[in-house]
Amino acid sequence: MSTSTTSTAAPGGDIGIDEYAPSIQNLLDQQSLKWIFVGGKGGVGKTTTSCSLAIQLAKVRDSVLLISTDPAHNLSDAFGQKFTKHPSLVNGFKNLHCMEIDPTPDQDAPEFMDKQKDMFNFSEIAMSIPGIDEAMSFSEVMKLVQSMEFSVIVFDTAPTGHTLRLLSIPSLLDKGIAKFMDGNLSGIFSTIGNVVGTTQTPDQIQNRITSLKKTIEEVNVQFKNPDMTTFVPVCIPEFLSLYETERLIQQLTKLDMDVQNIIVNQIVYPEIDCGLCLARRKMQQKYLDQMADLYMDFHVTKMPLLKAEIRGVPSLSIFSELLVKPYDGKTQIVLPSQDH
Template identity: 50%
Template structure:
C-alpha cells in the first residue's frame, strides 16, 4: 500500500500497539487527535488489551464530550466505575469545567466562613479571567492528585481534541505566569490592596488574600511540575496519536507530533482508524472491478465506483502517513467495520487489531 519498498521490512517498527502492552513500566498512556477520529474507541480497546497484562487499569475521559459510557454501554461517573465483564478494568469521566466551578464555590463558602479571606474568591476569579488556561491547569492539578491517590498500575487518558491536549502540556508555563502576576501585584500594590480590602470589610489580615492565592498556585505548580516530569519520562508516559486517512486529520496529527516533541513527550505510535480493506490496495480492487463491472447491476456499479474512489484517497494518505512515520513509528491500521464498535464484546474483538494487525500481505 505505502511505498516503503526501499526499506528492509526487518527494520520497520511492528504495525501494532503491542509495544505499549509489553512496556510494563508505563503508568500514563495518552490517546489524542482531531475530533471524531475514534479516540474513545482506541482508548477503550487499549485499556482492554492492557487489562490482560496489568493488575488494575483505569481509563479516564478528560473530553467534555464524554463517550466512555456510550462505548461500554454502561453508566460511568466521576468515580472509578468497574467495567462489566472485567475484574481489573475501570473507567471514569471528568469534567474540568465543572471541577473549576466547584473549586470556586468552595472558595466562596470558605470566604463566607472566614473574614480573613479578604476577597479570595473574587481575586481568583479575576486571575482566571486575566490568564487564559489557569482554570484548566488548576482543575487538571486536582484531577491528577485524585488519580494518583488511586491504586492503578496504568491510566489511559481519553483526551479532548488536539488544541485542548496541547494546552494541557503548557500548564507549567501558565502557572509560572500566574504566580509572577500575583507576586508583581502584591509587591507593587499590596499595601493599597490591603487598605482597600480592610475598608471593604475584608478582615484583620489584609494580606491574607494575596498569600492564599500564592499558596494555592504554588501548591498547583508543585503538582503540575511533578506530573510534567513524569510525562517527559518515556519509561512512564507515552502518547498515542489517532487519525483517519484524510488530509485534515493527517495534517493535525503531524502538528500534534511536532508539538509533543517540543514538550519532550514520547510518541511513537500512530493509529489510523476507519481504513477500507487494510489487507488490499486500490489497484487490486480496481482490477477486480474492471473484470466484473459489466455483470453488476447499475446500483452496484455506482456503489463500487464510489467505494474505489474513497479507497484510492485513503491509500494516498496512508502512504503519506508511512512516508512521515513508517521508519520511526508503529503505524497501526484499524479496519472500517460494517457495525458500530459498542459494548464490551465488540470492543474486545476490535481491540485484537491493536496487537494483531490485519495482514496486508494476504
C-alpha cells in the same frame, strides 16, 4: 524501545524489522508507563481506540483507569454502561475502571471552582495568574487520579486544540506563578485583602500558591518523562486528519512529550465488486503512503473500517485484538449483532 518525539525519519542506518512493529505491543511491554493520552481530530475514533487500548492494557496490568476528559463524553456510549466522575468497574472486568470528568472549570463543573475559591478565600488573586482557573482544576483532577493508585491511566481526550491547551497547562502555570511571585506579594495581597475582606494572611496565601506550584511541577516532570508518559495520536487516511496529526506531533514535541505510536482508523479493505470501496481505498492509499514516509520511525497501527458499529464490551474486545495483531485485510471480522 522507540521513544520518538518527532515525525522526521532518522537518516541512514538499518531499521530492525520489529523495531517499529505496526502494533501497540511496545506500550503493553513498557511497564513503567503511568499516563497514556489518546487524541486527535474529532470523528477519527479516539474513544473506540482509547477503550480498545485500555482493554489490552487490562490484560497485562494490575489496574487500569480510563478517563474521558472530552466534554462530549462517549465512554458510556462505547461500553453501554453509565459512567460518572467517580471510577466505576467496567462490566466483565475485574481491573478496568472508567470515569468521565471535565478538567476545566465551566458551567458544567462548578465544583472545581468552588474548591479553588475556598482555597484562596477570594478569586481576585487567583485570577491574576494567567491560566490559573484551568490549571487549578487540572491540578485537582491530577491529585484525584494520583491518589487512586492505578497502575496505568488512559486519557480519552477532547479534539486537538483543547487537548494541547490541557497538556500545556503545567508549563504555562509554572511560568505564570513564577512571574506572579516575583512581584511585591505583600503589597498585592494587602491591597486586594482590604478590598474583599479576606481573612488569610499573605504568608498563608503564598503557601497555598507554592503548594499548587509544587503539584504542577511534579505533573510537568512526569509528563515530560518518556518512561512514564506517552501520547497516541489517532487519525484517518484523509488530508485534514493527516495535517492535524502532523501539527499535533510537532506541538507535542515542543511540549517535550513522548510519541511512539500512531493509530490509523477507518481504513477501507474493498471487496472486488464494490466500486465505491475501491475508489475510496485509492484515495486513502495516497495518504497512507504519505504516512509511511513521514512516520517511518513510529509504530503505525492500521485499523480497518468495519461494517458494524463498534459498541459494547464484546465488540470492543474483538476490535482491540487488532491493535496487537495487525489486520491482514483478508480475514472477515464478525462483531456481535447486538450490544447493550
